[in-house]
Amino acid sequence: xxxxxxxxxxELLEPFRPAPxxxxxxxxxxxxxxxxxxxxxxxxxxxRHVKCIPFAVAHCNFQxxxxxxxxxxxxxxxxxxxxxxxxHSIRFDTxxxxxxxxVSIEMAARExxxxxxxxxxxxxxxxxxxxxxNANDNAxxxxxxxxxxxxxxxxxxxSMRGKLPVEGVDIPLLRPLLKVPREDIRTHAKWHNVPFRExxxxxxxxxxxxxxxxxxFPQLQAINPSFVLTFLEDMERLRVVDAIADDYxxxxxxQCLEGDSIDIDRLRNMPHWEYILYRILVERGFxxxxxxxxxxxxxxGRQISGTTIGCGDKVLYGAFGKLVISEPRDFWDEEHxxxxxxxxxxxxxxxxVIVSEEPWDASMNPRLKxxxxxxxxxxxxxxxxxxxxxxxxxxxLRPIGLSGRKKVQDLFTDLKLSLDQKHETxxxxxxxxxxxxxxxxxxxxxxxxxxxxIDAKLRxxxxxxxxxxxxxx
Numbered sequence: 001x002x003x004x005x006x007x008x009x010x011e012l013l014e015p016f017r018p019a020p021x022x023x024x025x026x027x028x029x030x031x032x033x034x035x036x037x038x039x040x041x042x043x044x045x046x047x048r049h050v051k052c053i054p055f056a057v058a059h060c061n062f063q064x065x066x067x068x069x070x071x072x073x074x075x076x077x078x079x080x081x082x083x084x085x086x087x088h089s090i091r092f093d094t095x096x097x098x099x100x101x102x103v104s105i106e107m108a109a110r111e112x113x114x115x116x117x118x119x120x121x122x123x124x125x126x127x128x129x130x131x132x133x134n135a136n137d138n139a140x141x142x143x144x145x146x147x148x149x150x151x152x153x154x155x156x157x158x159s160m161r162g163k164l165p166v167e168g169v170d171i172p173l174l175r176p177l178l179k180v181p182r183e184d185i186r187t188h189a190k191w192h193n194v195p196f197r198e199x200x201x202x203x204x205x206x207x208x209x210x211x212x213x214x215x216x217f218p219q220l221q222a223i224n225p226s227f228v229l230t231f232l233e234d235m236e237r238l239r240v241v242d243a244i245a246d247d248y249x250x251x252x253x254x255q256c257l258e259g260d261s262i263d264i265d266r267l268r269n270m271p272h273w274e275y276i277l278y279r280i281l282v283e284r285g286f287x288x289x290x291x292x293x294x295x296x297x298x299x300x301g302r303q304i305s306g307t308t309i310g311c312g313d314k315v316l317y318g319a320f321g322k323l324v325i326s327e328p329r330d331f332w333d334e335e336h337x338x339x340x341x342x343x344x345x346x347x348x349x350x351x352x353v354i355v356s357e358e359p360w361d362a363s364m365n366p367r368l369k370x371x372x373x374x375x376x377x378x379x380x381x382x383x384x385x386x387x388x389x390x391x392x393x394x395x396x397l398r399p400i401g402l403s404g405r406k407k408v409q410d411l412f413t414d415l416k417l418s419l420d421q422k423h424e425t426x427x428x429x430x431x432x433x434x435x436x437x438x439x440x441x442x443x444x445x446x447x448x449x450x451x452x453x454i455d456a457k458l459r460x461x462x463x464x465x466x467x468x469x470x471x472x473x
Contacts, residue, residue: 028056036072056086
């Protein structure tokens with residue numbers, strides 16, 4: 001396998017070769033991740049024989065198998081010492097890390113391993129990390145992605161040239177054995193007396209990969225003895241399809257995407273608009289499930305304005321023929337109310353409400369011009385203190401001229417307010433709205449939506465002697 005892998009290694013490692021003028025051209029340039037298993041020990045053996053570039057070895061002891069894990073570490077340490085290869089090792093309390101982070105053992109081990117590789121590269125000047133992932137590993141990755149649910153990107157499997165999956169660095173992650181089946185690796189180890197250790201847990205169906213490897217792969221091999229290579233060929237074809245889809249997506253998304261705003265009409269007039277929408281949203285941090293919700297929304301013909309999707313780092317909301325991608329805002333809300341003790345100016349976010357009190361008589365006109373920023377209320381029915389807070393789902397009031405109740409959400413829709421405007425609208429709640437005559441709460445009943453509507457109970461009548469004026473600035 002030396003001759004088979006050497007040309008590929010030469011190509012992969014060419015960017016990392018030391019320049020002739022460097023002071024120490026024999027210093028290790030790349031870092032090999034070696035566990036002591038057959039795959040990584042064969043990779044280390046190939047690197048030693050090919051002598052294509054100076055390298056160092058890193059070994060992680062996750063302390064999950066007691067003496068067996070210690071024996072793995074001892075094997076790698078002995079092998080590197082025999083050939084004078086720089087060696088790094090570390091021990092992790094993986095089970096404790098997994099519990100503290102609330103993740104699986106597999107995920108904790110992965111994060112610990114790659115985080116340590118990042119540290120070694122930064123502190124020692126290594127230019128790339130090399131792992132021994134092989135064709136069988138790639139087939140497992142493909143099936144796991146399909147079982148979880150994936151787009152075309154997840155069907156491509158791993159690539160030979162990737163990036164170390166940690167934040168803050170751009171360190172290449174290379175997989176030179178990715179097209180080599182595990183059977184060929186076993187043959188190489190046998191012919192060249194490569195020392196290695198078998199991990200007994202590989203035979204146990206504890207992890208998902210093991211269940212695939214031990215139970216599913218034998219069945220696939222019975223159907224197609226070369227199924228691993230067939231999967232590799234399929235993934236290569238999918239890479240071509242993915243490249244075509246990328247070109248189409250880039251061309252079409254430019255026509256419907258303006259900044260963080262998606263023009264719905266333009267989008268829906270495009271062939272395969274569902275794929276374009278999926279890519280736009282997933283590449284901006286939405287989950288595939290959230291992207292499907294957005295697709296269903298556009299297909300369903302329902303009211304789009306005011307609809308919100310997402311609860312993570314990004315929020316998608318509908319507004320006037322567009323889908324707008326926004327970061328969640330820290331709006332002031334019902335959990336952070338402002339108590340109005342008397343006349344004065346009260347600040348809520350970037351809004352201010354001026355509260356004043358003045359006499360009133362029947363000759364005055366209580367009607368305000370359309371679009372004004374002021375509401376007036378009969379002071380008898382709005383005693384201090386009262387509360388100003390943000391809107392929440394379920395809020396309603398009984399507007400003047402309407403016999404029944406109206407949801408504030410419906411009022412916002414009538415007014416064609418954006419999501420930002422909705423959450424920046426002050427809601428006035430009277431103190432007696434926190435309980436009814438029986439002592440039970442009815443917090444959803446509000447007294448005013450500033451500066452748009454006021455509850456009928458607070459309206460000014462011929463009997464009104466004093467008013468409270470509420471002005472939004």
